[in-house]
Amino acid sequence: MTSETPRRRLAPEVRRRQVLDAAVAVFSEEGFHGASMEAVAARAGVSKPLVYAHGGSKEELFAACLHREADRLLRSVQSAAGEPGDEPLVRLRRALRAFFHALTSRRDGWTVLWRQASTGPFAGEVDALRRRIVDQAADLVAGGLGLPRGAVVPYAHTLVGAAEGLAQWWLTSDDALDRTDPADALADMLVGVVGPGLAALTDTIAPSTAVSDQR
Amino acid sequence: MTSETPRRRLAPEVRRRQVLDAAVAVFSEEGFHGASMEAVAARAGVSKPLVYAHGGSKEELFAACLHREADRLLRSVQSAAGEPGDEPLVRLRRALRAFFHALTSRRDGWTVLWRQASTGPFAGEVDALRRRIVDQAADLVAGGLGLPRGAVVPYAHTLVGAAEGLAQWWLTSDDALDRTDPADALADMLVGVVGPGLAALTDTIAPSTAVSDQR
DNA sequence: ACCCTAACTACCGATGCGTAAAGTAGCCCG
DNA sequence: CGGGCTACTTTACGCATCGGTAGTTAGGGT
Structure with a gap:
């Protein structure tokens, strides 16, 4: 001092x-x-x-923080996903890697976004942000599996939630990952868990829904 | 009035x-x-x-709400999981069903627990509760796959996060599920997504870890 | 040396927790 | 049926915190 x-x-x-x-x-x-x-x-x-x-004002300040961090996160994930032409699971893995990387390198930005803002006058804004991320995930999944977008929305929410859960573990536990790039390892773990289930989704819900029903 | x-x-x-x-x-x-x-x-x-x-006081009152709802949730999930002798995926599905059922039938309790309490002086308590749930999930997964408990902890976090994400979709979207029991349908969806990946986990991490290394 | 304006010190008003004091009325008991 | 114990209400206030602002000081480019 x-x-x-x-x-x-x-x-x-x-x-x-x-x-x-x-x-x-x-x-x-x-x-x-x-x-x-x-x-x-x-x-x-x-x-x-x-x-x-x-x-x-305090609210304006908080909103400014929110938007800055949200834009950063969304932009990095979006650019990492790459072109729609690429292999679906590869795109997903790249997006997840960018997601985890953004979290690890900007911890407090993440905290502001998801923990602190979920309550109070900003719940709406945070939900909107979350929706944008979920939308990206839904596009990825729907595009990758050739399924109607409406049918995969709940799965996109599941995917995003899973990423959040894994991130929470990574950010709070003191266990270390034995990989040179933690974000890489995290993305691998997540793809390992949800990858097979998502791939099998085609057989589960495709018969009951028209594939051409793009919303 | x-x-x-x-x-x-x-x-x-x-x-x-x-x-x-x-x-x-x-x-x-x-x-x-x-x-x-x-x-x-x-x-x-x-x-x-x-x-x-x-x-x-206000804090004591809030803490009382927190504990009552937390106990309710934990108890119902725990009792639903059943005995360790049963089929692993069946136990998981039962536990998830109880989880989603508790959410749907006591919406505001859930909101208090996970949205409102995650910030402020109660973040610690909510983390403790979440940890208890994750521990249950970890026991389920570890027991089911015959893997060391320490190795499955991140996957348990992923699983719980996925359940939260799906729950958020279910509670906020106005889409309906065409099933008589929504909790049943939600549990099925989640098992469908993470089930195959979890089952395949044995091959992924078993070679690199001693199975008898119970923490 | 001058002056614009970034920056500070000091303050106001509102909000809301928590409590004290005094009065009112439900319910048990004889 | 009537008396009293006490749960409950009304009202008012102390006190702390904090968002927001008015008036003053001083840095630094020109």
Whole structure:
């Protein structure tokens, strides 16, 4: 606490980034209600009014954190999935790998998104984000198996939930994976568990539904 | 609002139950911070001091809700799983069926448990509950496949996450299942997805681990 | 040296937990 | 049927926390 930073003037853009980073950190630790604007200010090494100047109200600030992290996550997963022409299970594995990689490299962003935001005034926004991810998964599965999109939606939810569960284990347990790339290992585990079941899905539900029924 | 309940005297035990029911309802709708003690009192048709008399402080009240719902859920899943001697996949399917049934029949209890409590001062307690459920799943999987318990823990997390994801879809989407028993259908779907993968697990990780290494 | 504006200190008002005090009425018992 | 024990209500308030802002200070480019 000897660092009596003597009040530096910074460009608005830089300050805004600082404040947002601090907000993500604090929100991820304390939650939306638990975090105080003063805590955010302290974490950013800055005074409270400055947080208001750059982040707006508390809700606006939280929403900004949410959107930034959500965009990051979605973009990386989406770009990793690659072109629709590729092998389905390969695409799925790549997407999962990107997902786990994003989580591990940005832990607190993940926490803000899925744990803290699920309650309160942002449940709707988080559900929307989750829906976008589930939609990606549904596209992947439907495209890979040649099944109607509507029929695979519950399975997409299952898949995303499974990824969340595995991620939770990975982020909270202190067990180590004996692989050089943890995200790789996690993606392999998940594909190993759900891969066969998904592949067998064609026989399970295809007979009862028209394949051409694209929603 | 014409129901001017004319002030009934009740046994403490009954009142306590009333207050707890109201608390679960309000907490599930508004979250821990969003709910006010006065709202709980109003929902129970009772005055605020009485809520304090029977429920203690807000945190104690919430914790009581948490524990009651958690115990209910765990007990029903545990008893449904049945004896270790039975067929592994059958046990798993029974447990999942009980899980989904508990969710559907006690929606707000579920909401309190998993959505509202995951943040704030109760994250630890919810993690403990989740761990107990994961432990049950791990026992089921390890026992069924004859694998060391330590090796299946991540897969148990995956399984529980998958169940959560499917449950979320079932509780939020308005799609209907064309089965007489939704819990049955959900359990079937989940077993269909993860069953083959779990069964194949023996070949995947058994060679690299001693089977007798029970933790 | 000047002035714009980033940044700070200090404060207000609202909200909500928790409780105290005083009165009212249900229900058991004689 | 009547009296009293006590569960319950009403009302009011203390107190802490925290979101948000008004007025002041000082950094640094020109």
